[in-house]
Amino acid sequence: MESEYKLLSGAMVTLALATATLVMLPYMQLSDVQAPAELKPYTDQQLRGREVYISMGCVYCHSQQPRSQSQAPDFQRGWGRASVAGDYYYDHPHLLGTMRTGPDLLNIGARQPSVDWNLGHLYEPRAYTPGSTMPAFPFMFSLKDKAEEGDVVVKLPPSHQPEGKVVVAKPEALDLVQYLISLNRTYPIDPGVDLPELPQAPAQAASEGAAQ
Amino acid sequence: MNTVTVLLLSFILSVTGLGIFIWSLRRNMFDDNPEAASVIFSTGEIGRVEDPSATSEQRAGLQRVVAEGGKAVIDPSLADKLRQELRDRIDADQSTAYVSFVFLACAIVWLVFASAFGLVSSIKLHNPEFLTQYAWLTFGRTRTLHLNMVAYGWCPMAAFGIAIWMLPRLLKTHLYGGRFALLGCMLWNAGLIAGLGSIAVGINDGLEWLEIPWQVSILLVAGGALIALPLVFTLANRKVDHLYVSIWYMGAALFWFPVLYLVGKLPAVHYGVEQAAMNWWFGHNVLGLYYTPIALASVYYFLPKIIGRPIQSYNLSLIGFWALAFFYGQVGGHHLVGGPVPHWLITLSIVQSMMMIIPVLAFSVNQHLTMRGHFKTTYYSPTLRFIVLGAMMYTLSSVEGSFEALRSISTVTHFTHFTVAHAHIGLYAFFSIVMFGAIYFVMPRIMNWEWPHPRLISVHFWLVTLGIGVYAVSLSIGGWLQGLDMLDAAKPFMESVLVTIPYLQARTLGGTLMTLGHLVFAVHFTQMALRYGRHRIGPALLHQRKNQPELQAAAGA
Numbered sequence: 099m100e101s102e103y104k105l106l107s108g109a110m111v112t113l114a115l116a117t118a119t120l121v122m123l124p125y126m127q128l129s130d131v132q133a134p135a136e137l138k139p140y141t142d143q144q145l146r147g148r149e150v151y152i153s154m155g156c157v158y159c160h161s162q163q164p165r166s167q168s169q170a171p172d173f174q175r176g177w178g179r180a181s182v183a184g185d186y187y188y189d190h191p192h193l194l195g196t197m198r199t200g201p202d203l204l205n206i207g208a209r210q211p212s213v214d215w216n217l218g219h220l221y222e223p224r225a226y227t228p229g230s231t232m233p234a235f236p237f238m239f240s241l242k243d244k245a246e247e248g249d250v251v252v253k254l255p256p257s258h259q260p261e262g263k264v265v266v267a268k269p270e271a272l273d274l275v276q277y278l279i280s281l282n283r284t285y286p287i288d289p290g291v292d293l294p295e296l297p298q299a300p301a302q303a304a305s306e307g308a309a310q
Numbered sequence: 311m312n313t314v315t316v317l318l319l320s321f322i323l324s325v326t327g328l329g330i331f332i333w334s335l336r337r338n339m340f341d342d343n344p345e346a347a348s349v350i351f352s353t354g355e356i357g358r359v360e361d362p363s364a365t366s367e368q369r370a371g372l373q374r375v376v377a378e379g380g381k382a383v384i385d386p387s388l389a390d391k392l393r394q395e396l397r398d399r400i401d402a403d404q405s406t407a408y409v410s411f412v413f414l415a416c417a418i419v420w421l422v423f424a425s426a427f428g429l430v431s432s433i434k435l436h437n438p439e440f441l442t443q444y445a446w447l448t449f450g451r452t453r454t455l456h457l458n459m460v461a462y463g464w465c466p467m468a469a470f471g472i473a474i475w476m477l478p479r480l481l482k483t484h485l486y487g488g489r490f491a492l493l494g495c496m497l498w499n500a501g502l503i504a505g506l507g508s509i510a511v512g513i514n515d516g517l518e519w520l521e522i523p524w525q526v527s528i529l530l531v532a533g534g535a536l537i538a539l540p541l542v543f544t545l546a547n548r549k550v551d552h553l554y555v556s557i558w559y560m561g562a563a564l565f566w567f568p569v570l571y572l573v574g575k576l577p578a579v580h581y582g583v584e585q586a587a588m589n590w591w592f593g594h595n596v597l598g599l600y601y602t603p604i605a606l607a608s609v610y611y612f613l614p615k616i617i618g619r620p621i622q623s624y625n626l627s628l629i630g631f632w633a634l635a636f637f638y639g640q641v642g643g644h645h646l647v648g649g650p651v652p653h654w655l656i657t658l659s660i661v662q663s664m665m666m667i668i669p670v671l672a673f674s675v676n677q678h679l680t681m682r683g684h685f686k687t688t689y690y691s692p693t694l695r696f697i698v699l700g701a702m703m704y705t706l707s708s709v710e711g712s713f714e715a716l717r718s719i720s721t722v723t724h725f726t727h728f729t730v731a732h733a734h735i736g737l738y739a740f741f742s743i744v745m746f747g748a749i750y751f752v753m754p755r756i757m758n759w760e761w762p763h764p765r766l767i768s769v770h771f772w773l774v775t776l777g778i779g780v781y782a783v784s785l786s787i788g789g790w791l792q793g794l795d796m797l798d799a800a801k802p803f804m805e806s807v808l809v810t811i812p813y814l815q816a817r818t819l820g821g822t823l824m825t826l827g828h829l830v831f832a833v834h835f836t837q838m839a840l841r842y843g844r845h846r847i848g849p850a851l852l853h854q855r856k857n858q859p860e861l862q863a864a865a866g867a
Contacts, residue, residue: 100552102545102561108331109562109635113569113599115327116639119320119658120591121573124584127652131582153512155450161725165648169721171799181650186582191516194586196645198725198796199435201803223438229808231438233449 133187136285140188140277147277150270151193154235161195162204162281178205178284185283200232207282216275217252217267225258238271316654321661324636331632332625346552347620347627350480350611352395354388358618361691362754365764371690376617398482405484406475407756409491409540411839413471414749414756416499418835420463425825427456432821436814446510454509454521460737461519461596462502462530466567468745469604470495470537473560475752476611477541480557482550486543494536501529517585519593520574527575531568538564555627556607562635563603570595583651587643594642597736602704603634605744606673609701612751614680616694617687622679630672637665644715647724663715670708677701692767696747699775703739707732722797727810727817728789731782738824739778746770746831753838762843766834770827777823780816788813 140148151157164172166180173179181204186192210216218225221239223232241263245251250272252265259265267275348356359372431453433440441447470491478485505522508514514521522530541564545557553561574592614621621627643651643659681687681698688695710732713719723729750767754760761767788810795806837843 102553105553105558105561106565108632109565110569111327112632112635112639113566113595115320115323115636116591116595117573119316119640120642120655121584121588123316124587124652124655125580128582128584152514152516153451154445154448155454157516157518158450158453163649169648169717170797174799175803180648183583183650185650186586189582190585191580192582192585192589193516194583194646194649196518196725196729199727199807227804229804231435231807231811233434233438234442235448236442237445 128183131183131187134184134285134287137185137187137283140280143273144277144280146270147273147275147280148193150274151277152191154274156203157193157195159195159197159199159232160201160203161198162202163194164202164204172202175201176205176209177202178208179287181283182287184287200230203278203281204283205281207279208284211279213275213279214253216278217250217271218254218258220271220274221252221254221265222258225255235271238268238274239265240268242266314654317658317661320640320658324640324662324665328632328636331636332628346554347614347624349482349550349552349554350556350615351618351620352392352399354392355395356618356620359616359687359691360618361616361693361751363692363750363761363764363767364690365760368690368692368764372616372687375686375690376619376684399479402478402482402484403475403755405478405488409485409488410471410475410752411756412492412495413467413474414753415835415839416495417464417467417471417745417749418832420459420467420502421828422832424456424459424464425821425828427452427459429818429821429825431456432814432818436811436818445512451510451512454514455506457519458502458506458509458521462498462505462522465601465737465741465745466498466534467495468742468749469563469601472608472745472748472752473564473604474537474540475756476556476560476607477544480550480554480611481544481548483544483547485540486547487540490536490539494533494539496533497529497536498533501526501533504529515575517574517589519596520589524575524577527571531572531575534568534571538568555610555621555624555631558631559603559607559610562631563600563607566599566603567596570599583649586646586649587651587655590642590645591639592642593645595639598634598638598641601737601741602638605700605704605741606630606634608744608748609677609697609704612693612697612748613677613701616691616697616751617681617684619680619684621676623676626672626676630669630676633665633669633672637662637669641666641715644720645724647715647717647720660715660717663712666708667712670705670712674701674705692764692771693747693751695771696743696750700740700742700744700747703735703743707735707740710735722793723789724793725796726789726793727785727813728793731785731789734778734785735782739782743774743778746774749835753835757838757841759838759841760843761834762837763834766830770831770834773823773827773830777820777825777827779820780823781820784813784816784820788817 163181164177164179167173185204186194210219215226219227220235222234222236223230224234239252241260242249243263245264245266249264249266252267254265357376359369359376361369361372364372430441430447431449434449434452438449441452445451474485474488474491501522505526508523508526509521513523515523541561545561570592574588580588610621610627640662641659643655644663647656647660649656685698688698714723714729714732723732750761791809791813792806795801795809796803
C-alpha cells in the first residue's frame, strides 16, 4: 500500500459502515418506540435513587433484561417476561448490564416490594441471603443510640442487629430503595407491535454511505 | 424493507468492499517477498537480528539460530550503506526518545495502580465484607476504576508510546510534531485523573467503558487528537514509498479512536435501547479498532525485525488488515444476544463475529510462516518471547470470541465470569503481553542503556504468564459452570453464585502473580530510567565495544 489517503479514507468508510449499522439504524428504527401505557415515568426520588444505583456500580453485577423463555429460564426464576424496547422508554442512561453475578433486577420491585427488606438487604445482604457475595453498603446507614424524629429505622433480623444501637437509613439508601421497588415491568405487552418495521430511508442511506 | 434484506445488504457490502480494497491495493500478488515487506530493514540488514533487550550471550545465540535456519543472507558489500542507514535510524530513534519515554512512564504508573484496583475487586467477589466501609471502595467503583485505568491509562499510554516510537523507523525519517503528542499526553492524563476522581466519588455517565463524565472526556478527545497529529506530520515527511503493514494498523487506529470516543460520548443524543446498541458498538470497537490494531502493528514490526526476516506474505497481511477493518466494526451487537434490541442487529453481529476468523487466520498463518524454523529464537530473545506468546493469544482469544458470539454458546456464557476471562485473554494475554515485549525492545534504544537485570525480565515473563494462565483457565471454567447452573431452572440462583467461589479465589491467585510481575517490571523500568547498573551500550548496532556479537556473528556467517 503506498497511499495514506487510500488507507485513511478506507478506514473511515469501514467505520462509517459499522456506525451506520450498529448506531444509526437502531437510532432511526427505535425512535418511534412508545412507552407502554402502564409504564410510569420515574418520580424525582426514584431518579435520585437511580443515580445512586449508577454511582455504586450496581449494573456491573445486575442486568435489567430478562431473556425469553425459549432461551433461558429467567421467567421461571421470577425475573419477568422478556423485555422489549418500550420498557426502557424513561431510562437515561440505559442500565441493561452484562453480568449476572447477582440476579436480574428489571422486576425486583414486583418480587421484593418491601422497603424494610430492601433496606436491610443493602445494609447486610448476608442477613437475608446466606452465601450472597453482594457487598454490604454500611456507609449508606448511620448507627445511632436512639432513633430521632423522622429517622427511618432499618428492621434487621435479630442475629444482625448491632448491640444497643439502631440502624438508620441515610437519604441515599431511601432513594435507592424507592428506585428498586419502582422496577416493575410485569404489565403485559404485545411483542408484535413493539418494534416498528424498519423504515425505507435509513437502510438506503447506510448503503449509500458505505458505497462511497 | 425487511430484516433479511438489511442483513444481506450489510454483509454483501462488507465482503464486496473488502474485495475491492484488496484488489485495488494488491501488488505482485504471487511474489514471495515483495519490497513492501522489507521496508523495515535497512539495506543489507535482512538476516541480522536485533533485540536491544538481550544480553550479549543471548544475542549471539539468537544470531546463531537465525544463521542455522539458513535464512540469513548477509552481503558484506553492502556494509557501508548499512552503516549510513543505521546512523539515520539512530537519528530517528533519538527524535522519539523523549516523547515515547513520557508515554511509557505514564503507562507503567497506570499499570501498577490498575493492578492494585483489579486485585482488590477480585478479592471482593469472593470475600464481600472486604473493604466495605467507604463508598469509593465498594466493588462497583473499584472495578470501574480498574477498568478505566486499564482502558484509558495503561493500554493507550503504552500503545501511544510504542506507536510514536515505531513511526519514524517505519517511515525512515524523524518524528515531526512530537510536542503536540506531549501536550496531548498531558491533557489526556489530566482528563483521566479527573475522570477517575469523578468515578471514585460517584459521578459517572453510567455506561460501561464510557463512565468518565462527558465534560471531562473533552480533555481525552482533545488529547487523543493531538497525539494523532505526529502521525499526520511524519507521514507527510516520509522517505519511503511503501507504507509498511504496521503503519496501516497504527494509522487507522489513531484515527478510529477519536471518532469512536466522540460518537460514544455525545451527550443527550443516545436513548434507551439504542444507547445499549451504541454502548457495545463502542465497547467492542475500542478493543477491536484501537488496542488490537496497535498490538498487531507491534507484532508485525518487532517479530520480523528481531529475527531479521521479512514477513512471509505481504498479501496475507493485506487481507488481514482490510478484513479486520470491515468486519470488526460490526461485531458489538453480540453483547446483547437475547436482549431487547432488534433481532437483525444481533444476527448481523454474530455473522460478522464469525467472519472475523478470516483476518485472524490471515494474521496467525502469516506470523507462523515467518517464525517457522525460528521458534528457538524465543529462548534467546526476551522481547520475542513476549511477542510470540501475545500473538498466539490473539489467535486464541479471537477464535474464542467468534464462537462465543454464537447464540448457543452465548446463552451459556453471557452474563457470566466467562466473558471476564475472555476479555482478559484479549486485553491482557494478547495486548498487554505484546506491549511488555515491545517496551523491553524500545527502552534500551530510548535510554541508550541496557536493562540492568536481564534475569528480572525472565521473572516478569514467568510471573505474568503463569498468572494469566491461572486466571484465564480458572475463570473460564468457573464462568461456564455458572452459566450452566443459571440455565438450570431446577437450581436456585444461589447455586450459580456458590459454584464460582473457588474459581474466583483461583483468579485472585492468578491476579496476585500478575501484580507481582508488574511490580518487578515497574522496579526494573525505574532502574532503567535512572540508568542504574554499569552496562552502557552504544546505540543500535554501531557500538565499538569489544562485545559486538551482531557484527561478529554477521561477519562469521
